[in-house]
Amino acid sequence: MKTPLTDKDGEVRELTDDDVSRMRPLKEALPEALQRSIGQRGHQRRPAKVKTSIRLSPEVVEHFRAEGHGWQSRIDQALKQYIQEHGEGKSRP
Numbered sequence: 001m002k003t004p005l006t007d008k009d010g011e012v013r014e015l016t017d018d019d020v021s022r023m024r025p026l027k028e029a030l031p032e033a034l035q036r037s038i039g040q041r042g043h044q045r046r047p048a049k050v051k052t053s054i055r056l057s058p059e060v061v062e063h064f065r066a067e068g069h070g071w072q073s074r075i076d077q078a079l080k081q082y083i084q085e086h087g088e089g090k091s092r093p
Contacts, residue, residue: 049076 005019006012047074056075064071 003013007016060075061071064074067074
């Protein structure tokens with residue numbers, strides 16, 4: 001008899017050698033409808049953002065982090081709004 005992998009609370013127990021020996025490759029376990037290129041991203045709906053490193057003043061980071069999850073996206077939105085209000089491509093002397 002197989003021992004369940006999870007308890008009544010949904011906690012996963014430690015796998016045994018017997019558990020591992022019964023495992024199948026993912027391509028065999030997944031239904032065909034779900035088998036696209038495993039490990040590759042699908043079509044992106046929006047352009048990917050550019051990964052960068054930026055140094056911000058502590059008060060800016062504290063302000064946006066205080067609003068909770070998504071603080072980096074809110075900084076991105078604030079910068080986009082700045083571009084709209086001050087003109088795209090205009091440089092300061």
